[in-house]
Amino acid sequence: MEPEKRMSFLDHLEELRWRIVRCAIVIVIFAVTLFSLQTWIMENLFLSMQKPGFITFRLMCEYFNICVDKIVINNQSIEMTGQFSYSLMMSIMGGFVLSFPYVFYQIWSFVKPGLKQKEKGMAKGIVLYVSLLFFLGISFGYFVVAPLCVQFFGNYSISGEIKNNFKISSYMGLVLSTIFYSGLLFLLPVVSYLFTKLGVVSSDFLKKYRKHAIIGILILSALITPPDLISQVIVGIPIVLLYEVGIFVSKRVEKKSKKE
Numbered sequence: 001m002e003p004e005k006r007m008s009f010l011d012h013l014e015e016l017r018w019r020i021v022r023c024a025i026v027i028v029i030f031a032v033t034l035f036s037l038q039t040w041i042m043e044n045l046f047l048s049m050q051k052p053g054f055i056t057f058r059l060m061c062e063y064f065n066i067c068v069d070k071i072v073i074n075n076q077s078i079e080m081t082g083q084f085s086y087s088l089m090m091s092i093m094g095g096f097v098l099s100f101p102y103v104f105y106q107i108w109s110f111v112k113p114g115l116k117q118k119e120k121g122m123a124k125g126i127v128l129y130v131s132l133l134f135f136l137g138i139s140f141g142y143f144v145v146a147p148l149c150v151q152f153f154g155n156y157s158i159s160g161e162i163k164n165n166f167k168i169s170s171y172m173g174l175v176l177s178t179i180f181y182s183g184l185l186f187l188l189p190v191v192s193y194l195f196t197k198l199g200v201v202s203s204d205f206l207k208k209y210r211k212h213a214i215i216g217i218l219i220l221s222a223l224i225t226p227p228d229l230i231s232q233v234i235v236g237i238p239i240v241l242l243y244e245v246g247i248f249v250s251k252r253v254e255k256k257s258k259k260e
Contacts, residue, residue, distance in 0.1 A: 015110065016110060019106040019107075019109070019110050020106075022106060023099070023102065023103045023106050026095075026099045026102050026103070027092070027095040027096050027099050027103070028095065029095070030094065030095035030096075030098045030099050031091040031092050031094065031095030032091070032095075033095075034090070034091040034094045034095060034098075035087065035088070035091040038087045038090070038091065041090070041094075042087070042090075046090075046171075046172065046175055047075070049146060049147045049150040049151075049175065050070065050071040050073065050150060050154060051070050051071075052067065052068050052069060052070055054147055055143065056143050056144065056147045057147065057151075068151055069155075071150070071151065071154035071155055071164075073154050073164040073165065073166055074163075074164075074165045074166075075166055075167075075168050075171055076165055076166070076167060076168065077167065077168045077169075078167060079169075082167070082168060082169060083168060085169075086168055086169055086172050089172075089176075090172060090176065093176055093180065097138060097180070097183070100131060100134055100135075101127065101131040104127055104130055104131060104134075105127050108126060108127055126190070129190065130187065130190050133186045133187050133189065133190060134183045134184075134186060134187060135183070136186050137182045137183035137184065137185055137186025137187070138179055138180075138182065138183040140182050140186065140238060141178050141179035141180070141181070141182025141183060142179050142182075145178045145179070145182050146174075146175045146178045146179050149174055149175070149178055150171075150174070150175065153174070154166075185239055185242070186242060188239070188242045188243060188245075188246050189242060189245045189246045189249050191246070192206065192245075192246030192247070192249050192250050193246075193249045193250070193253060196249070196250040196253040196254065197253060201250065202250065202254065203247055203250040203251040203254055206243075206246060206247045206250055207247060210243070210247075213243055214240060214243075217236055217239045217240055217243065218236055
């Protein structure tokens with residue numbers, strides 16, 4: 001097997017530039033497709049969270065007897081470019097999410113040649129695992145976190161004299177940010193794996209600070225969910241489980257390293 005060709009700094013920059021261009025092209029293709037379907041996406045994927053017929057609320061009502069009412073709010077755009085700006089942002093964010101496996105593959109392909117052969121072997125299948133966890137987090141955010149936020153804040157009222165007339169930027173900002181951050185949070189096991197490999201953390205360290213981590217997770221859950229206990233528990237439990245998975249992954253990495 002021939003040794004890999006050494007590249008100059010300018011060669012690395014050129015390679016990085018073309019990888020960024022490829023990622024941008026794929027994201028734009030997905031974004032344009034989503035933009036052409038913006039009305040259907042807005043009405044059936046995002047505004048539907050205001051209705052009791054949304055799949056999460058139907059399942060909650062059927063299996064847990066927790067039923068919700070339709071939120072009486074008027075979404076509005078009070079800026080000339082408001083609707084266009086958010087349809088564009090929605091399309092670009094959606095394009096990034098859908099193209100995430102390809103984007104991460106390009107990033108990994110750029111970083112991989114700089115690793116040792118042993119390190120490459122240890123990170124085998126990382127693109128698949130990262131992509132699966134990211135999409136799992138996106139799904140959790142869409143079906144659990146975002147609908148709970150919409151229901152709580154949409155129904156919350158200080159006084160009956162105050163009507164909820166939300167700007168579309170406020171509504172979509174809440175929904176898109178909670179979904180996207182949930183996707184990132186589900187990458188915790190991968191972060192544990194990489195940090196253990198680099199020697200930054202260990203399974204003992206993660207165990208020692210488990211209580212601190214749980215408190216931090218509860219605070220984080222409170223920040224990305226409505227300020228009610230049920231929502232925080234629903235969001236906090238999966239994140240705590242992911243932290244425990246991170247400890248398990250860290251243990252496996254340490255055992256494998258000792259054997260080698």
